[in-house]
Amino acid sequence: MSSARLAGTVRIVGAGLLGTSIGLALRKQGLDVVVDDLSPANQRLAVDYGAGRAPSTDDEVSLVVVCVPPDVTAKTVALELNANPHAVVTDVASVKSQILSQLAESSCDLSRYVGSHPMAGRERGGAISGRADLFFTRPWVIASNAASSIEAVELVEKLALDLGASPIRVDAQSHDRAVALVSHLPQLVSTLLAARLEHADARDVSLAGQGLRDTTRIAASDAALWLQILSANSERVLPLLEMFESDLATLIEALKDLAKPGALSVIGDLLKRGNSGVEQIPGKHGSQPKQYSRVVVMIDDRPGQLAKLLTEVGEIGVNLEDLKLEHSPGAQVGLPELYVLPEAEVRLVEALAQRGWRIVG
Amino acid sequence: MSSARLAGTVRIVGAGLLGTSIGLALRKQGLDVVVDDLSPANQRLAVDYGAGRAPSTDDEVSLVVVCVPPDVTAKTVALELNANPHAVVTDVASVKSQILSQLAESSCDLSRYVGSHPMAGRERGGAISGRADLFFTRPWVIASNAASSIEAVELVEKLALDLGASPIRVDAQSHDRAVALVSHLPQLVSTLLAARLEHADARDVSLAGQGLRDTTRIAASDAALWLQILSANSERVLPLLEMFESDLATLIEALKDLAKPGALSVIGDLLKRGNSGVEQIPGKHGSQPKQYSRVVVMIDDRPGQLAKLLTEVGEIGVNLEDLKLEHSPGAQVGLPELYVLPEAEVRLVEALAQRGWRIVG
Numbered sequence: 090m091s092s093a094r095l096a097g098t099v100r101i102v103g104a105g106l107l108g109t110s111i112g113l114a115l116r117k118q119g120l121d122v123v124v125d126d127l128s129p130a131n132q133r134l135a136v137d138y139g140a141g142r143a144p145s146t147d148d149e150v151s152l153v154v155v156c157v158p159p160d161v162t163a164k165t166v167a168l169e170l171n172a173n174p175h176a177v178v179t180d181v182a183s184v185k186s187q188i189l190s191q192l193a194e195s196s197c198d199l200s201r202y203v204g205s206h207p208m209a210g211r212e213r214g215g216a217i218s219g220r221a222d223l224f225f226t227r228p229w230v231i232a233s234n235a236a237s238s239i240e241a242v243e244l245v246e247k248l249a250l251d252l253g254a255s256p257i258r259v260d261a262q263s264h265d266r267a268v269a270l271v272s273h274l275p276q277l278v279s280t281l282l283a284a285r286l287e288h289a290d291a292r293d294v295s296l297a298g299q300g301l302r303d304t305t306r307i308a309a310s311d312a313a314l315w316l317q318i319l320s321a322n323s324e325r326v327l328p329l330l331e332m333f334e335s336d337l338a339t340l341i342e343a344l345k346d347l348a349k350p351g352a353l354s355v356i357g358d359l360l361k362r363g364n365s366g367v368e369q370i371p372g373k374h375g376s377q378p379k380q381y382s383r384v385v386v387m388i389d390d391r392p393g394q395l396a397k398l399l400t401e402v403g404e405i406g407v408n409l410e411d412l413k414l415e416h417s418p419g420a421q422v423g424l425p426e427l428y429v430l431p432e433a434e435v436r437l438v439e440a441l442a443q444r445g446w447r448i449v450g
Numbered sequence: 451m452s453s454a455r456l457a458g459t460v461r462i463v464g465a466g467l468l469g470t471s472i473g474l475a476l477r478k479q480g481l482d483v484v485v486d487d488l489s490p491a492n493q494r495l496a497v498d499y500g501a502g503r504a505p506s507t508d509d510e511v512s513l514v515v516v517c518v519p520p521d522v523t524a525k526t527v528a529l530e531l532n533a534n535p536h537a538v539v540t541d542v543a544s545v546k547s548q549i550l551s552q553l554a555e556s557s558c559d560l561s562r563y564v565g566s567h568p569m570a571g572r573e574r575g576g577a578i579s580g581r582a583d584l585f586f587t588r589p590w591v592i593a594s595n596a597a598s599s600i601e602a603v604e605l606v607e608k609l610a611l612d613l614g615a616s617p618i619r620v621d622a623q624s625h626d627r628a629v630a631l632v633s634h635l636p637q638l639v640s641t642l643l644a645a646r647l648e649h650a651d652a653r654d655v656s657l658a659g660q661g662l663r664d665t666t667r668i669a670a671s672d673a674a675l676w677l678q679i680l681s682a683n684s685e686r687v688l689p690l691l692e693m694f695e696s697d698l699a700t701l702i703e704a705l706k707d708l709a710k711p712g713a714l715s716v717i718g719d720l721l722k723r724g725n726s727g728v729e730q731i732p733g734k735h736g737s738q739p740k741q742y743s744r745v746v747v748m749i750d751d752r753p754g755q756l757a758k759l760l761t762e763v764g765e766i767g768v769n770l771e772d773l774k775l776e777h778s779p780g781a782q783v784g785l786p787e788l789y790v791l792p793e794a795e796v797r798l799v800e801a802l803a804q805r806g807w808r809i810v811g
Contacts, residue, residue: 117810208659221810222746222785228657257657267654270646275665278643280724281697282636285690287727293628294730296589296618298569302731303664304636309728312721319717323705329646330702336642337698341691344684356680360673363641366648367670369655370663385583393764395773399757409756412786414773424583425773449478450581 093118094247097151100125100144100173102165104135106211107181108156109219112140114252117221123148134216152244154205155180159317163191170197177241179205179248183268184321185232185261192234199236203245204261206230206268207254214311222253229254232261269325276307276315277330283308381410382434384427385450386441395425398446405440407433424449454479455608458512461486461505461534463526465496468542468568469517470580473501475613478582484509495577513605515566516541520678524552531558538602540566540609544629545682546593546622553595560597564606565622567591567629568615575672583614590615593622630686637668637676638691644669742771743795745788748808756786759807766801768794785810 099115101108104126112135115122122141126132136143153169153176155162162182169178178201182188185204192199209227211218229249233242242258249256259267283305286294319326336359343355388394395414402409411428429437438448460476462469465487473496476483483502487493497504514530514537516523523543530539539562543549546565553560570588590610594603603619610617620628644666647655680687697720704716749755756775763770772789790798799809 208657210659220746225785227659230657259653259657263653264657267651267657270650270654271658271662274646275643275662277701278639279661279665280721281694281701282639283725283727284697284720284723285631285635285694285727286730287723289631289727289730290628291730292620292624293631295732296569296591296620296625296628297632297731298571298588300640300668301632301636303667304640305724305728305731306664307661308724310721310725312718312725315721316714316718319705320708320714323708327702327705330698330705333642333646334695334698334702336645337691337695340638340642341688341695344680344688344691347681347684353677353681357673357677359645360641360671360676362645362648363666363669364644364671364673366644366646366650367666369647369650369652370658370666371656385581393761395770396757396760396764399760400754403754403757412756412773412775424586450474450583 093120093251095120095152095244095251097121098123098148099141099248100148100150100153100169100176101141101156102126102153102169103156103158104128104131104140104216105156106214106216106218107207107223108154109135109138109140109216110221110223111154111156111181111248111252113138113219113221114224116141118251120251123150131216135219138216138219140216140219150176152176152248153178154248155182158314159184159188159321163188163195166192166202167195167197170199170201174198177201177203177244179203179245181205181207182321183272183318184265185230186265187321189232189234189261199234200238201241202234203237203241204230204232204234205245205249206232206264207249207252208272209254210310214314224249225253227254229256230264231256231258232264233258234261265322265325269322269329273319273322273326274329274333276310277319277326278333279305279308381428382431383450384429384434384438384441384448385424386427387424387447387449398425398441401441401444401446402427402437405437407437407440426450454481454612456481456513456605456612458482459484459509460502460609461509461511461514461530461537462502462517463487463514463530464517464519465489465492465501465577466517467571467575467577467579468584469515470496470499470501470577471582471584472515472517472542472609472613474499474580474582475585477502479612481612484511492577496580499577499580501577501580511537513537513609514539515609519675520545520549520682524549524556527553527563528556528558531560531562535559538562538564538605540564540606542566542568543682544633544679545626546591547626548682550593550595550622560595561599562602563595564598564602565591565593565595566606566610567593567625568610568613569633570615575675585610585613585615588615590617591625592617592619593625594619595622626683627686630683630690634680634683634687635690635694637671638680638687639694640666640669742789743792745790745795745798745802746785746810747788747802748785748810759786759802762802762805762807763788763798766798768798768801 098121100123123144124135124141150173155165159182162180207229246256343352413426459482461484484505485496485502511534516526520543523541568590607617704713774787
């Protein structure tokens with residue numbers, strides 16, 4: 090029995106990271122999913138993975154999800170609207186206005202089209218990176234057009250909910266302006282920064298801490314895909330890059346002559362503007378993160394130790410809000426970080442210490 | 451009984467994040483630690499935290515660790531060298547050459563001075579953010595000068611080892627060149643990016659995914675401290691910023707006229723250079739990260755569930771290489787990610803499924 094909001098057959102076109110992940114998640118909900126890909130090898134892989142079945146000639150499709158590269162998305166949406174005259178069609182491309190204007194030039198029935206953009210992804214692409222939980226708790230933009238029917242919008246919203254995502258209704262223009270700032274600008278800045286490492290001395294790079302890793306992580310993303318995304322949204326990214334360039338030029342001028350009156354305050358102001366900017370970002374799931382107290386316990390790096398610790402935490406009666414464990418190759422110990430409500434911290438630390446656990450932070 | 455390599459009394463000057471963390475870690479090793487700070491309130495806080503005891507007039511100090519802001523580090527090192535004629539003195543400032551040239555102008559005994567730079571920190575500063583495990587497995591740069599005695603270098607190396615850090619010997623010039631690339635440039639780029647969010651529409655920012663959070667995390671760092679760091683290393687950061695600026699200008703030109711022949715290849719090349727750059731960064735602990743298989747299990751968000759899961763993983767006989775659990779407020783489930791050796795994955799998934807656990811990825 091299915092607990093899904095959607096019903097009938099869902100057809101996924103394009104078995105890359107997103108298409109495969111959507112298929113995996115919908116199959117887990119017990120839905121009938123058809124997965125189609127121009128590449129027979131990709132399609133077979135997605136089917137083997139459990140993302141759906143191969144299409145057949147008599148499929149009665151209620152919803153089509155187009156998950157192909159941005160530059161062929163509009164064309165594919167038009168094809169699917171015409172081939173499935175009773176189905177609602179959505180896509181998952183990162184830029185929405187260009188697709189909409191391309192579709193407006195076609196003679197398609199746009200009442201059955203609603204654009205989507207799941208704010209989720211990975212640096213690694215392809216069906217083999219697919220994950221059923223990829224969209225879990227992530228924003229899912231629903232960008233309807235002037236012609237979209239209410240039923241079509243609601244159906245795509247059900248898709249988002251069935252995937253565990255949080256649907257957000259935004260028009261295509263506002264969406265594209267937002268992603269230029271929160272996705273495309275960071276991508277380019279990360280790329281420009283990582284490019285400086287290309288021919289760097291390996292010994293210099295070996296001193297890298299977490300800051301360099303975090304700031305350059307997304308620079309590992311698929312270059313071909315990003316070329317398409319940036320092409321489709323260049324007019325919205327450009328002014329942001331130019332404002333960035335202007336701040337950079339001001340910074341360089343100040344650093345060139347630190348003795349000049351005002352130079353230090355220019356740099357200080359910029360650093361503080363960066364502080365303020367970070368504060369604008371809401372917590373991971375859309376609200377300010379709750380502050381938990383952190384208790385670090387040193388355990389032996391052998392099987393069962395962590396389970397024993399957590400069992401005892403349960404016995405002590407403290408609820409774990411979060412848990413982090415970072416593997417340190419070569420270390421003979423593990424340092425699990427337990428996050429608990431602040432009022433429970435002292436009690437937990439005392440009880441664990443009494444039981445012989447070594448608290449290190 | 452102490453298991454420490456160091457012996458005698460260690461004196462820490464400056465009870466901020468680093469001074470307090472060093473004190474906490476050395477105290478846990480059973481060493482006698484004196485913690486001194488110009489601010490009586492800071493000092494009392496660090497002592498209360500367990501980072502050491504207050505100084506007394508007859509302390510016989512073997513090692514002084516100067517943990518004051520960069521702009522007063524050289525002066526403080528000189529004072530400590532003169533006040534403790536038998537002690538080795540080190541500091542933890544992020545830039546090493548400027549301090550060395552300032553000290554060279556003094557008449558201090560530089561045979562007893564060896565600079566340090568622990569490649570560890572946090573966005574939050576102050577004694578209250580101190581952590582005994584702050585340096586665990588992190589690189590600890592040991593920058594001796596031409597006059598440093600072998601004994602002094604070895605003593606500072608013992609300090610790093612007692613803190614669980616990995617000592618790396620690098621001269622001051624090479625160190626400052628390296629951190630300009632792996633620390634100071636990323637800091638400024640992250641700041642410039644975050645500054646773009648300062649007056650952004652809250653609705654736009656609400657679409658932010660992990661990419662924006664990672665690229666701007668370090669922009670939350672202490673502005674006053676960074677102003678000093680950048681001032682001390684401006685001549686090495688400047689050329690890197692200028693190369694970044696040159697790439698940025700090229701990118702902007704290409705985005706302005708995408709129809710121009712070659713424009714797309716300019717952007718594509720840059721994206722690929724970013725890919726190559728990321729590949730230059732070694733794994734978190736100095737080597738390529740080992741690839742583990744990832745098993746995601748859906749559990750109820752109530753006490754004891756995770757402990758039960760891990761106990762059963764132990765019963766199945768699979769060793770956990772790593773574990774991640776991300777708290778999702780509002781969600782009724784948790785999604786712990788278990789990382790195991792690839793050869794153990796199928797066995798673990800089958801055994802967990804048999805025991806009724808829900809595997810979602």
